[in-house]
Structure formats: structure tokens, C-alpha cells
Amino acid sequence: MLSVDELGIILLSLKVALASVVFSLPLAVAVAFLLARADFPGKTLIDALVHLPLVLPPVVVGFALLVLFGLRGPIGAFLADTFGIVFAFRWTGAALAAAIMGFPLMVRAIRLSFAAIDRRLETVARTLGASRIGVFFSITVPLALPGIITGVVLSFARSLGEFGATITFVSNIPGETQTLPLAIYTYTQTPAGDLRALRLSVIAVALSFASLVAAEWIARRHSTVTRD
Amino acid sequence: MIDVEVTRRVGTFELDVAFQAEAPIVGLFGRSGSGKTTLVNALAGVARPQRGRIVVNGETLFDSTHGIDLAPERRRLGYVFQDDLLFPHLKVEANLLYGYRRAPANARVIDEGHVIELLGLRSLLQRLPDALSGGEKQRVAIGRALLAQPRLLLMDEPLASLDVQRRDEVLRYIELLRDDLHIPIVYVSHSVAEITRLADTVVLLSDGKSIASGTVEEVMGRVDLRPQTGRYEAGTVLDAVVAAHDIDYGLTTLRFPGGVLTVPSVEGLVGERIRVRIRARDVSLALTRPTGVSILNVLEGSLVGFGSDDGPIVDVQLRVGEVSLVARITRRSREQLRLHEGQTVFALVKAVSFDRRSVGYA
Numbered sequence: 001m002l003s004v005d006e007l008g009i010i011l012l013s014l015k016v017a018l019a020s021v022v023f024s025l026p027l028a029v030a031v032a033f034l035l036a037r038a039d040f041p042g043k044t045l046i047d048a049l050v051h052l053p054l055v056l057p058p059v060v061v062g063f064a065l066l067v068l069f070g071l072r073g074p075i076g077a078f079l080a081d082t083f084g085i086v087f088a089f090r091w092t093g094a095a096l097a098a099a100i101m102g103f104p105l106m107v108r109a110i111r112l113s114f115a116a117i118d119r120r121l122e123t124v125a126r127t128l129g130a131s132r133i134g135v136f137f138s139i140t141v142p143l144a145l146p147g148i149i150t151g152v153v154l155s156f157a158r159s160l161g162e163f164g165a166t167i168t169f170v171s172n173i174p175g176e177t178q179t180l181p182l183a184i185y186t187y188t189q190t191p192a193g194d195l196r197a198l199r200l201s202v203i204a205v206a207l208s209f210a211s212l213v214a215a216e217w218i219a220r221r222h223s224t225v226t227r228d
Numbered sequence: 229m230i231d232v233e234v235t236r237r238v239g240t241f242e243l244d245v246a247f248q249a250e251a252p253i254v255g256l257f258g259r260s261g262s263g264k265t266t267l268v269n270a271l272a273g274v275a276r277p278q279r280g281r282i283v284v285n286g287e288t289l290f291d292s293t294h295g296i297d298l299a300p301e302r303r304r305l306g307y308v309f310q311d312d313l314l315f316p317h318l319k320v321e322a323n324l325l326y327g328y329r330r331a332p333a334n335a336r337v338i339d340e341g342h343v344i345e346l347l348g349l350r351s352l353l354q355r356l357p358d359a360l361s362g363g364e365k366q367r368v369a370i371g372r373a374l375l376a377q378p379r380l381l382l383m384d385e386p387l388a389s390l391d392v393q394r395r396d397e398v399l400r401y402i403e404l405l406r407d408d409l410h411i412p413i414v415y416v417s418h419s420v421a422e423i424t425r426l427a428d429t430v431v432l433l434s435d436g437k438s439i440a441s442g443t444v445e446e447v448m449g450r451v452d453l454r455p456q457t458g459r460y461e462a463g464t465v466l467d468a469v470v471a472a473h474d475i476d477y478g479l480t481t482l483r484f485p486g487g488v489l490t491v492p493s494v495e496g497l498v499g500e501r502i503r504v505r506i507r508a509r510d511v512s513l514a515l516t517r518p519t520g521v522s523i524l525n526v527l528e529g530s531l532v533g534f535g536s537d538d539g540p541i542v543d544v545q546l547r548v549g550e551v552s553l554v555a556r557i558t559r560r561s562r563e564q565l566r567l568h569e570g571q572t573v574f575a576l577v578k579a580v581s582f583d584r585r586s587v588g589y590a
Contacts (some may be wrong), residue, residue, distance in 0.1 A: 061484075090586030118313070120309065120311075120313055121313055121315060121316075123274055123300070123314070124307065124309065124313045124315075125326070126273075126274070126299070126300040126301050127272050127273075127274070127300050127301070127303075127305060127306070127307040127373075127376075128301075128306075128326050128372065128373070128376045129301045129304070129327050129331055129376055130301055130326075130330055130332060131299075131301055134330070138326075139315060142317045143315075143316070143317055145317075187344030205498075
């Protein structure tokens with residue numbers, strides 16, 4: 001049913017989206033917690049910075065990544081020289097671009113759920129003998145879980161659909177950086193590629209739909225099944 | 229043994245409290261806004277006083293001069309809030325064990341099974357907090373605090389968010405755990421009924437200051453503290469012993485150091501100690517022993533003094549045997565009867581004025 005090419009594109013897209021979510025989640029939780037709870041100078045600035053990818057043209061984000069994380073960019077050169085980590089024109093770069101584009105969505109959802117927690121629950125937990133860290137993992141995070149799940153799904157879906165920043169930063173290399181949206185774009189630019197573009201579009205719809213259903217299922221399971 | 233001396237200023241409100249208490253249940257009593265919760269938060273380590281010292285059972289929890297400020301999790305004080313604050317994502321059993329699992333192993337003297345039996349939680353263990361009634365939730369919250377093996381239990385208006393029936397239910401459980409587990413309790417309330425039923429020692433707070441402390445009989449009986457203890461509920465507290473039950477009429481006779489009282493039947497074996505509260509507004513005065521009246525309780529005593537007499541109402545302090553009693557009458561009655569200090573008077577108390585909440589087990 002699916003051609004080898006199509007399967008490769010889907011797997012690459014999933015890999016990119018998954019990596020972007022897995023690596024941005026801890027940072028998103030930390031930033032969301034900070035924004036929801038702490039009051040510090042420059043908070044507004046951090047808040048704006050986190051939300052920037054939401055309002056900037058994706059091409060601008062991609063270009064900024066290219067400048068900063070390109071092989072000769074200040075961060076890119078440093079990472080390549082010291083750790084041998086290269087983002088430019090690799091699938092990891094696609095994941096980075098997707099992570100940054102999905103970050104505001106993830107932070108927003110998690111932050112809201114942190115803000116909705118009755119902080120007296122955390123106080124009780126302290127008086128019951130739990131340390132700050134202990135309270136965070138035993139009370140705060142579990143209570144914020146619905147928001148965390150929502151954030152993960154939104155950012156995963158956003159990553160699957162990422163186009164502008166990705167194509168600007170890591171180009172459109174089949175088998176390396178050509179994710180689903182990029183492949184669809186390529187076929188629409190190819191003579192007689194419409195059918196293949198359509199097939200991939202249907203797959204994209206199915207994937208997005210599946211991730212939303214999965215999120216709904218996880219969220220419902222979480223709220224009805226009790227845990228110890 | 230609790231030894232507290234703290235100062236904490238928040239905005240324009242200043243808490244400046246000092247008291248020592250050694251009693252199974254210490255009542256912190258005061259109107260709302262008097263600083264009760266701030267004080268309890270300071271004890272629990274949730275709010276930090278600017279200056280002072282908090283010592284519980286010989287353990288210094290806070291001492292500003294020596295730079296001691298134990299984190300809440302290291303104070304081991306159980307805190308029961310007005311709202312139950314159960315962890316909504318955990319079943320009752322996991323809620324109960326939250327503190328137990330975190331208590332030092334060598335401090336685990338209060339046993340899970342025992343608390344479950346004591347508070348009647350067996351059938352609730354597998355439920356989520358959402359599926360519990362208000363009274364059940366508060367019982368679980370109390371059990372959870374107990375199982376954290378506290379040195380002292382802090383209860384901040386634990387009945388305030390419950391309806392009257394649930395209050396009675398939870399109140400009985402609190403009496404049970406006082407008698408059974410011997411855990412000292414600091415009980416915060418603005419309800420005279422709760423304080424007099426439960427507390428042995430009372431600390432009276434007003435405007436952030438501790439203005440009186442002593443036994444519940446002393447503090448609640450003092451006419452000069454009426455503005456703080458409240459006019460409507462004002463009264464005296466007596467320690468009494470069940471003398472006899474009259475099953476035909478459903479009455480119980482109580483003996484106290486000053487005479488006997490007849491009240492609607494209370495549970496309790498003959499000889500059992502009971503605490504009775506007599507509200508001042510339920511006490512009338514007569515100059516001679518009245519005849520042909522329905523009132524069952526006529527107590528002979530002498531008039532000791534009067535409370536503040538501005539306004540139409542006067543509190544009259546009496547001595548009946550070894551106990552003091554307060555009667556609330558109008559200024560007109562006082563003048564018509566020509567009441568004066570040292571006079572012999574008869575205090576009349578209707579038996580039906582005693583309700584369940586004014587009679588408790590001491």
C-alpha cells in the first residue's frame with residue numbers, strides 16, 4: 001500500500017517530531033514552572049522570547065537557526081568542534097527547528113496547568129514530610145499531567161507539520177531532512193506529482209488525527225484510572 | 229509542652245504572641261482576623277516569623293537568635309486545614325500513606341491499621357477523594373496527618389467547612405484520637421462550642437496578640453474577656469460526672485462541684501467525666517427559690533460581680549459551690565431586683581437549653 005519512499009518519509013517525520021518533543025519537554029516543564037510560579041526581573045522578556053516563534057514568520061526562525069547553528073555560526077561551530085554535534089542539514093536540525101516552533105505551545109499548556117494547582121496541596125505535602133523536590137514530583141507534576149499531555153500533543157502535531165523553519169535551516173534533503181510537509185511541497189512542484197502529493201496529504205491528515213485521538217485517550221485514561 | 233514566642237509582621241498586621249501550654253488539647257481561640265491561622269502557619273513552618281522561638285516537646289523548631297528554622301518537612305507537625313486538601317490524584321489509601329512513607333522508620337509508632345479502624349476509613353481506602361463526603365474527607369485528612377507521625381497535631385478550623393451533622397461526627401473522632409493516641413493537639417477555632425468541648429488550655433488571641441491563656445474554665449468564664457470570647461455564645465464550662473440516668477424521662481443527672489444538673493440524656497456510664505457548657509443567656513436569676521416553675525435546675529449561689537454594663541445587657545458573675553457561673557440579664561432586671569455583690573441568688577437553667585454540642589466527654 002505504502003511505497004518504500006513514503007514509508008521512509010513517514011518514519012523520518014515521526015523521528016523528527018518525537019525527538020523534538022522528547023528533548024524540549026524537560027526544558028518546557030522547567031520554563032513553564034518558572035513562568036507560573038516565580039517572580040523575577042526579566043520575566044516578561046523570557047515570556048516574550050518563549051512566545052516569539054508563535055508570531056514570527058517561520059522563515060525568520062529558520063534563518064536565525066541557520067545563522068546561529070550553521071557550521072560557521074557561533075553556536076554551531078562550537079558544538080561541532082567540542083561535542084561533534086552537527087545540526088546543519090541533518091535530521092537533528094529538523095528536530096531542533098520543530099522543537100523551537102512547538103515550544104510556545106508546549107509551555108503555554110503546561111504553564112496553565114501549573115497555575116491551576118491549589119498551592120496549599122503543596123504546602124500540605126511539605127508538612128507531611130516531603131521536600132521541595134519531592135513535592136514537585138509527587139504532587140505538582142501529577143496534577144499538571146493533563147496540561148503536560150496536551151502540551152506534548154500540540155507540540156508533536158506542530159512538529160509533524162513544521163515547514164518554513166525546517167526548509168530554511170536544513171533544506172529539503174530526501175532521506176535526511178525531507179519530512180512529510182517538505183515532501184508534499186516537492187511533489188506539488190513536480191510535473192504529475194499531484195497524486196503522490198495527495199497520498200501524502202491523506203497520510204498527514206491521518207497522522208494528525210491519530211495523535212489527537214491518542215491524546216484524548218491518554219487524558220481520559222488518566223482521569224478515570226486511579227493510581228497509587 | 230509547647231513554648232511559643234513569635235513576632236511576624238505582614239503589611240499592617242502584626243502577630244505578636246507568647247504562650248506556654250502543656251495540655252492534651254490547646255485551643256487557639258479568637259475572632260476571624262485575630263491571627264490564629266498566621267500563628268499556626270508559623271508553627272508549621274509555612275510562614276516565617278521575623279523574631280521568636282518555637283519549642284515543641286523540647287525540640288526547637290525555630291529560634292531567630294540562633295538562626296534555627298526547620299523546614300516544614302522536618303518539623304513533623306501534622307497540619308489539618310479547614311479544607312481537607314486531599315491529594316485529588318491519589319486514592320484514599322495513598323493519601324493516608326503519603327506522610328507515613330516519608331516519616332523516619334524509627335518514628336513510626338502510629339500504625340496504619342489502627343488509624344484506619346479508629347477513624348472508620350476501611351471501606352474508603354480504594355476511593356478517590358472526589359467520591360467522598362465532606363466528613364469522610366476531613367477524617368481522611370486527619371488520618372493522613374496522624375500517619376505522618378507528628379509530634380503535635382495542628383488543626384485549623386477543621387470543622388468550618390462541614391455541615392452541623394458532619395461536625396458532630398468529626399468532633400467525636402477528634403475526641404477519640406485524643407483519648408486513644410495521646411497526641412497533643414493545637415486546635416484553632418472561632419467557635420466557643422468547639423473550644424469548650426475539646427480544649428483543656430485556651431489561648432485567646434485578639435488583634436494578633438495573645439491576651440489571655442489558662443484553663444478553658446478560667447478563660448471562658450472571665451467576664452472581662454467577653455468582647456473577645458463573644459457575647460452570644462458566652463458562657464461557662466463545668467467539669468461534671470454522670471450521676472444517674474432517668475430512662476423514663478430521657479434525662480441524665482450530672483454532679484459538679486456546686487450541685488447537680490439535669491440535662492437531656494447524654495451517653496456515658498455513671499461515673500464518667502463530662503464537660504458541660506452553660507451559656508450565659510440560658511441562665512436566669514431569682515432572689516428566692518422559685519416554686520411552681522418548669523425549670524429543673526435551680527442552683528443556689530452568691531453574686532460575685534458584674535461585667536461591663538453599657539447597653540441594655542449585663543453579665544452577672546456568680547459563685548455556685550466551687551465553680552463560677554455567668555447569667556446574662558437585662559439592666560432593667562438588675563435594677564428591679566436591686567442586685568448587688570455578695571447577695572445570695574438562685575440561678576435557673578432550663579434543662580432543654582443543653583444540646584448535644586454543649587455536652588461532651590472530658
